[in-house]
Amino acid sequence: MHIKNKGLALGVVAGVLALSTACVAPESDTTSTAATDTASANASAGSGGGHKRIAFFGFARANSFASATWSGIEEYAKANDAEAEFFDPNFDAQAQVQQIQDAVTSKRFDVFVVQANDGAAVVPAVKQAVAAGITVVAEFTPVGTRYDTADSQVPGVITLLDVPVDNGRKLGELGVAACESKKLDPCEVAYLEGFKSLPLDNARTDAAVKAIEAGAGAKLVARVEGGYTKESGRKAAQDVLQSHPGVDVVIGSSQAIAGAEAVFKGKDVMLIGNGGSRQAVQAVQEGRWFATYYLPEKSAGAKAAELGLAKARGGNVATTNSSTDLAPGEGKGTKDVLAGVQGEYDE
Structure with missing residues (x-):
């Protein structure tokens, strides 16, 4: 999800959900x-x-x-x-x-x-x-x-x-896959949810938590509001690291994970984002993140x-x-799945 919260804003994104470097101006509301x-x-x-x-x-x-x-x-x-x-x-x-x-x-x-x-x-x-x-x-x-x-x-x-519930489930499943790759039992997982005040985010979070808890060896140790900005993600990561210094996997919006990355630098922590920006895709391809939930939004x-x-024309x-x-791997953007993918928007 890729959305910056602003009062009644949703936590999507992902998605969805960050400021664009290339805004698109609409037509004028005044028409001849x-x-x-x-x-x-x-x-x-x-x-x-x-x-x-x-x-x-x-x-x-x-x-x-x-x-x-x-x-x-x-x-x-x-x-x-x-x-x-x-x-x-x-x-x-x-x-x-x-x-x-x-x-x-x-x-x-x-x-x-x-x-x-x-x-x-x-x-x-x-x-x-x-x-x-x-x-x-x-x-x-x-x-x-x-x-x-x-x-x-x-x-x-x-x-x-x-579908938000499907999105959350796949994020949780990616977390379990990261744990399996580390061959740890238990494998400590932290989930940086979007906004606790938003029903859509709560539905996604609940699905992610269920998928993590159902995974062999995966143990959810933290569920912290991470939001949809680098700043909020950095703060959430600091809180997680302070209370759970042995955390192995961290999941959150692509913006939050981008902020969390600096906090976990030099530590053996696998990061999973929720968003298909060019920056998130590149992070996975370079091996800095384990995966990101990817959708080709321009194509969508x-x-x-x-x-x-088509419907309007009968x-x-x-x-x-x-x-x-429309997405490779049904959105589960691991390094293999995202080979050759560039992403269709910038954070």
């Missing part, structure tokens, strides 16, 4: 009358072919993960007789809800791609969009309150999700646009889709 009329006419055409418009409701313009998603959406749209616009709520869940509602009212768009800051909060607005005949794709995070399924929780919505953005446009598409299908 002629352009608005043309866009409305396109939207009113309903399904069928022709030029289409995509609205992308991302986590935030300044978020590197959302910027990668946007790049995939924008490139696919331009290559397929469509145009796209980024709506920036800056991690504010209620602002995102208002943006979706306003976009429904404008009748300018045929497709919505929703990267929900708060999956429960956006449900009423997403239902409005579906009722208005707009094709909606829930990308990366669920639209709804369940974190254990890729299935659509709102009738009519297409999903392309990284393109896939979301592909699904949305095609049949699968309602339930998993973004891990």
Whole structure:
């Protein structure tokens, strides 16, 4: 997860979840009358072919993960007789809800791609969009309150999700694999969870903990809030090291692990990140980290646009889709799995 917390921000990421070095500017909210009329006419055409418009409701313009998603959406749209616009709520869940509602009212768009800051909060607005005949794709995070399924929780919505519970389970399994490689029993594992206040993070953490506890020889010795920044990860690692100086494996968001790395430098500690940035991928390839949970997020953005446009043009598409299908090793990014992979965004 790749998301910087900001009040109502989610802890994703991963994911998701760090400031971008290449922000993407959305189109201006002010549009000429002629352009608005043309866009409305396109939207009113309903399904069928022709030029289409995509609205992308991302986590935030300044978020590197959302910027990668946007790049995939924008490139696919331009290559397929469509145009796209980024709506920036800056991690504010209620602002995102208002943006979706306003976009429904404008009748300018045929497709919505929703990267929900708060999956429960956006449900009423997403239902409005579906009722208005707009094709909606829930990308990366669920639209709804369940974190254990890729299935659509709102009738009519297409999903392309990284299921939080599956993400947590795979992180735990990577932790067990690291323990097995060290041939230790017990093998002490610390889990740096995202934010304890967020249901999505709690669902991921619970799944990770269960997977670790089910592993032969693996012993969970610490469960500390690590957040989604280098600074928070560094502090969490210092706390872990102080209370458990013999820790063998540490798992957390890619940003937190990047901060923890300096704390464990020179110690025989295996690090596992949750995020597929170029920096995380490189750390695994260089052997500094044991693994990272990897998703090709720019590719996922393109896939979301592909699904949305195909449905808006009258095609049949699968309602339930998993973004891990786009990733090598189903997201379990060990050194062997990530051979030749570069990552699709920068922290």
